[in-house]
Amino acid sequence: MIKIGIFGATGYAGYELVKILERHKSVKLAFVTSQSLAGQWLDELYPQAPHLLLIAGETAPLNEVDVVFLALPHAAAAQTAVAALNAGVRVIDLSADFRLKDVETYEKWYGVTHPAPELLETAVYGLTEFARSQLPDAQLVANPGCYPTSVLLALQPVLAAGLPLVGPLIADSKSGVSGAGRAPKQNTHFVTVADNFAPYKIGRTHRHLPEMEQGIAAWNAAAPPLIFSPHLLPVPRGILSTIYVPLAGSPDEAELRGLYEKTYANEPFIHLLPAGQLASLAHVIHSNRCAIALTLAGNTLILTAAIDNLVKGAAGQAVQNMNVMMQLDEEMGLV
Numbered sequence: 097m098i099k100i101g102i103f104g105a106t107g108y109a110g111y112e113l114v115k116i117l118e119r120h121k122s123v124k125l126a127f128v129t130s131q132s133l134a135g136q137w138l139d140e141l142y143p144q145a146p147h148l149l150l151i152a153g154e155t156a157p158l159n160e161v162d163v164v165f166l167a168l169p170h171a172a173a174a175q176t177a178v179a180a181l182n183a184g185v186r187v188i189d190l191s192a193d194f195r196l197k198d199v200e201t202y203e204k205w206y207g208v209t210h211p212a213p214e215l216l217e218t219a220v221y222g223l224t225e226f227a228r229s230q231l232p233d234a235q236l237v238a239n240p241g242c243y244p245t246s247v248l249l250a251l252q253p254v255l256a257a258g259l260p261l262v263g264p265l266i267a268d269s270k271s272g273v274s275g276a277g278r279a280p281k282q283n284t285h286f287v288t289v290a291d292n293f294a295p296y297k298i299g300r301t302h303r304h305l306p307e308m309e310q311g312i313a314a315w316n317a318a319a320p321p322l323i324f325s326p327h328l329l330p331v332p333r334g335i336l337s338t339i340y341v342p343l344a345g346s347p348d349e350a351e352l353r354g355l356y357e358k359t360y361a362n363e364p365f366i367h368l369l370p371a372g373q374l375a376s377l378a379h380v381i382h383s384n385r386c387a388i389a390l391t392l393a394g395n396t397l398i399l400t401a402a403i404d405n406l407v408k409g410a411a412g413q414a415v416q417n418m419n420v421m422m423q424l425d426e427e428m429g430l431v
């Protein structure tokens with residue numbers, strides 16, 4: 097049995113981890129933490145949760161676990177990662193602290209001094225489908241952001257193929273409200289969100305933009321700029337990204353589809369939809385799947401990609417990464 101600790105189990109991503117790991121056959125939950133509810137029980141907050149005592153992060157018995165998941169805000173996550181790594185515990189971090197390789201980019205976008213920049217080089221960016229060879233030896237995994245998971249999985253085959261692109265890439269993305277975390281805020285208040293649909297942080301202001309730019313550049317250094325427009329959907333969970341990729345010449349839809357079929361033929365969690373179908377939240381909610389569909393309009397490839405932000409966009413992908421790290425069946429706990 098692999099012994100696990102979850103930091104931030106009261107948050108939306110952390111509670112999703114509890115749900116997945118409770119049904120995972122090869123792990124045992126050793127502790128769950130909360131910052132403000134230590135001493136209370138998890139099922140006092142979430143009635144359907146298992147009866148687990150919440151402890152303060154500082155008192156977590158790191159000597160009793162093999163792996164910890166960090167479902168904490170950025171900066172707090174990096175500090176906890178250092179303590180865990182020093183105790184010889186492997187870390188899967190769901191925050192943004194170790195996703196960006198360039199410390200200046202991190203500090204500019206997140207507005208804090210990085211607590212552990214020396215770890216950035218060795219952290220493995222855990223977009224599982226493209227990180228498998230690095231995960232078994234990883235001590236620290238940076239789990240990707242939710243929007244970047246949907247956008248990067250959709251773009252990888254066409255970018256890596258090196259096809260010439262003639263204009264900006266445009267990712268028009270919509271997220272459910274759980275993407276903003278459990279703490280209530282004015283812009284995620286029920287009365288603000290219900291019966292509404294609004295863009296936010298468009299035009300190079302959303303923190304997931306540099307993460308997507310980093311991923312795109314790694315696959316295609318000549319790729320044009322990315323325009324990213326996030327929107328808030330009045331639903332609890334799910335992300336749908338519609339991505340426009342303007343190609344040079346007269347692209348062939350069958351060839352493009354062939355690229356995607358080849359890349360994702362053996363991927364248990366990538367659901368490539370047949371021609372004529374489009375990805376939707378209904379394809380993926382409460383699952384670790386990413387649904388991807390292709391449509392060609394003139395020379396523009398339109399990709400639709402859907403994930404559950406709390407599963408493939410957070411806790412599910414984190415467990416998928418753990419399964420690969422620990423050389424378990426990659427689907428354990430996730431199907």
Ligand SMILES: NC(=O)c1ccc[n+]([C@@H]2O[C@H](COP(=O)([O-])OP(=O)(O)OC[C@H]3O[C@@H](n4cnc5c(N)ncnc54)[C@H](OP(=O)(O)O)[C@@H]3O)[C@@H](O)[C@H]2O)c1
Nearest residue numbers: 104106107108109130131132167168172191275277278410
């Ligand atoms: N929500 C998503 O869709 C999503 C997707 C991908 C990645 N992520 C990332 O995953 C992390 C958790 O996100 P979330 O949405 O689950 O957040 P959340 O709902 O706000 O939960 C945050 C958790 O961290 C604890 N916490 C807050 N401040 C802390 C501090 N200073 N020190 C220690 N613990 C602290 C909270 O404890 P108490 O509330 O019990 O005090 C809670 O358990 C974030 O870094 C987020 O960016 C989230």
